Amino acid sequence: MREIVIISGKGGTGKTVLTACLASFSDNKVIADCDVDAANLYILLNNKILEKHDFYGGKKASIDKEKCINCGKCLALCKFNAIKVKKDNGVLEKIFIDEISCEGCGVCRWNCPVEAIKMEKSLSGELYISETKYGIFVHAKLGIAEENSGKLVSEIRKKAKEIAKGKNKNLIIIDGPPGIGCPVIASIGGVDIALIITEPTLSGLHDMKRTLQLTEHFKVKSMVIINKFDLNLEMAEEIEKYCEKEKIEVIGKISFDEKVIESVVKRVPFVEYIENETTEKIKSIWEKIEKEMKKKGGD
Ligand code: SF4
Ligand code: SF4
Numbered sequence: 381m382r383e384i385v386i387i388s389g390k391g392g393t394g395k396t397v398l399t400a401c402l403a404s405f406s407d408n409k410v411i412a413d414c415d416v417d418a419a420n421l422y423i424l425l426n427n428k429i430l431e432k433h434d435f436y437g438g439k440k441a442s443i444d445k446e447k448c449i450n451c452g453k454c455l456a457l458c459k460f461n462a463i464k465v466k467k468d469n470g471v472l473e474k475i476f477i478d479e480i481s482c483e484g485c486g487v488c489r490w491n492c493p494v495e496a497i498k499m500e501k502s503l504s505g506e507l508y509i510s511e512t513k514y515g516i517f518v519h520a521k522l523g524i525a526e527e528n529s530g531k532l533v534s535e536i537r538k539k540a541k542e543i544a545k546g547k548n549k550n551l552i553i554i555d556g557p558p559g560i561g562c563p564v565i566a567s568i569g570g571v572d573i574a575l576i577i578t579e580p581t582l583s584g585l586h587d588m589k590r591t592l593q594l595t596e597h598f599k600v601k602s603m604v605i606i607n608k609f610d611l612n613l614e615m616a617e618e619i620e621k622y623c624e625k626e627k628i629e630v631i632g633k634i635s636f637d638e639k640v641i642e643s644v645v646k647r648v649p650f651v652e653y654i655e656n657e658t659t660e661k662i663k664s665i666w667e668k669i670e671k672e673m674k675k676k677g678g679d
Pocket of ligand 1: 443447448449450451452453454455475491492493494495496497
């Protein structure tokens, strides 16, 4: 089974639009949206949710009011200001935990003299399995202020793999998160190809370099696509030169196309919305990816 992840140094580079296009070309695959902080691939795939699963990302402290003797020890120890207190006329009346601030470190629990604190699994988000015209699709939503996105990405990938194995699919296409943080690391580990989408700007070049450092560290084959390259030909050339020097293949340069916005508004993968020069470019990108996968051999 092969896995391809589409990533970019920052959001808004056209990553999701391209993922939807690649998903519509390829057969026999499962699609996964690992951009858990801003999952929006479902919009272009027109999904129908089949299953919903709760995601428990971590633990939060909770106080048993019956046992608590209001000693205030936990209040003094919590470094995240997650333990609050209600006072009545200056007298400490009630200690409680602010779930949003609690980081689940457990310090309060270990230090409570009467074992009044428990660590409980906390609901951090939801994971969905959907059917789409293009195949089974796995995505998720992280709850507000939740920070377990790396763990949720791993859950999505695990579920996508299970489905692919069960249904005899030989490819997983992943819409990865932007940036270089924990969710990206969770998205790229063990994949066969990382497609890095960049734009012809100084920050685009900078972000691409950082992303390449990450993929190199995890020994993942990287290929680059320059989106809207014609908006700054000089910078596009600079990106190409850098990639050439680093022996990274630039497998496509896509021009700015105002029809892309129209296709998003109509909730259709761009290559199904229109046939033009841009769709030809995206097709040729897919052919290069297929060729690379054949080179890698296996199933
Ligand atoms: S340390 Fe335990 S007993 Fe003391 S205030 Fe906190 S929960 Fe209550
Ligand atoms: S688990 Fe850690 S962060 Fe949460 S309330 Fe206890 S000490 Fe504070």
